[in-house]
Amino acid sequence: MATTDRQATALALAHALSAAERGLAVLPLSRTKLPALRSPHRDGPAPGRPPCHGECGRFGHGVYDASTDPARIRELFAAAPRATGYGIACGLPPYHLIGVDLDTKAGTNAPAALRELAVRHRFTLPATVVVVTPSGGRHLWLSGPPDAVVPNSAGRLAPGIDIRGAGGYLVGPGSRTAHGTYATAPGTAHLAPAPCPPPLLRLLLPPPRTPRRALPQGAGRHGHGLVQFVLGAHEGQRNTRLFWAACRAYENGTGPALHGPLLDAALTTGLPEHEARATLTSAARLTGHHP
Structure with a gap:
C-alpha cells in the first residue's frame, strides 16, 4: 500500500x-x-x-x-x-443525530429552499455543526428527541435537500474521498448538534398511519388489487398509480365504493391528502362521473 x-x-x-x-x-x-x-x-x-x-x-x-x-x-x-x-451513524444516543444534506447540484438551490421552508413553517435554524463537502454542499447536524425515528429521504422536503436519519450515516469531517476532503465550517467545530426545531422535525417525520378502511361488499378481488396497487407505490409514482387505479375503478363501476379505500391507501404511501383527493376527483371527471 x-x-x-x-x-x-x-x-x-x-x-x-x-x-x-x-x-x-x-x-x-x-x-x-x-x-x-x-x-x-x-x-x-x-x-x-x-x-x-x-x-x-x-x-x-x-x-x-x-x-x-x-x-x-x-x-x-x-x-x-x-x-x-x-x-x-445517525439516530443513535446521545444526540440521535439528524443530518440535513444541502446539495449543490446544477439546477438546485438547497440552502434557499431550506430558508423558504423555515419562513413558511416559522422556525429558525439554530447554530450547530456544519460540515462542508468537497462539492461545496453543507451538512447540518441536528439533534432529535429519543422517541422520534426520523427516516432517510432524498428530495422529499425540496430538491437538493436529503435527510440522514435512523439507519443512515454522515461522512465525518476530516474524511478524504475521491472528490476531496470533508471539513467543519469555520466557527462550528466546537458546537454540539443543536436540537432540531419542532416545526422542522414534524416535516421530517413520516405522516401518521391512518386506519385502513375495509373494502365495501361488491368490490371483490378487482377492488382489492387496485388498493394493493396503490399501496405498492414508491415516491415519484404515488400520484400516477392512484390516478390509474381510480380510473379503472370508475370504469368498472366501483369508483364511488373504492373512493375511501383508495384515499386511505394513498395516504399510507405518504401522498398529501389534498393531492390525493384532487387526483381522485380528476379520475372521476375523466371517466365521466361526478366526484
Whole structure:
C-alpha cells in the first residue's frame, strides 16, 4: 500500500476516535464514501432468516458496525486498511443525530429552499455543526428527541435537500474521498448538534398511519388489487398509480365504493391528502362521473 494511503487511513482513524470521544458512533469508509468493509453475507441471508445486522459477530454490516468504543474502532480500521474516511451513524444516543444534506447540484438551490421552508413553517435554524463537502454542499447536524425515528429521504422536503436519519450515516469531517476532503465550517467545530426545531422535525417525520378502511361488499378481488396497487407505490409514482387505479375503478363501476379505500391507501404511501383527493376527483371527471 502506498505511504499516502497509510497516512490517509491513520488520519481517518484519528478523526474517528476524536468523534467517538464526543459520543458519536463511527465506522470506516472508503474513498467512495461507502462502508470500507465488505459484507460477510454477500450472497444474502439464509432462506427463512432475516438480514443480519451484526448478530453474527463479524464486521461488514455497514452502519450497524458503528461504535463509540475506541478498541472496537481500532479493530474496524485494522480490518479496513484502505479506509480513508469515517461515517457517523445517525439516530443513535446521545444526540440521535439528524443530518440535513444541502446539495449543490446544477439546477438546485438547497440552502434557499431550506430558508423558504423555515419562513413558511416559522422556525429558525439554530447554530450547530456544519460540515462542508468537497462539492461545496453543507451538512447540518441536528439533534432529535429519543422517541422520534426520523427516516432517510432524498428530495422529499425540496430538491437538493436529503435527510440522514435512523439507519443512515454522515461522512465525518476530516474524511478524504475521491472528490476531496470533508471539513467543519469555520466557527462550528466546537458546537454540539443543536436540537432540531419542532416545526422542522414534524416535516421530517413520516405522516401518521391512518386506519385502513375495509373494502365495501361488491368490490371483490378487482377492488382489492387496485388498493394493493396503490399501496405498492414508491415516491415519484404515488400520484400516477392512484390516478390509474381510480380510473379503472370508475370504469368498472366501483369508483364511488373504492373512493375511501383508495384515499386511505394513498395516504399510507405518504401522498398529501389534498393531492390525493384532487387526483381522485380528476379520475372521476375523466371517466365521466361526478366526484
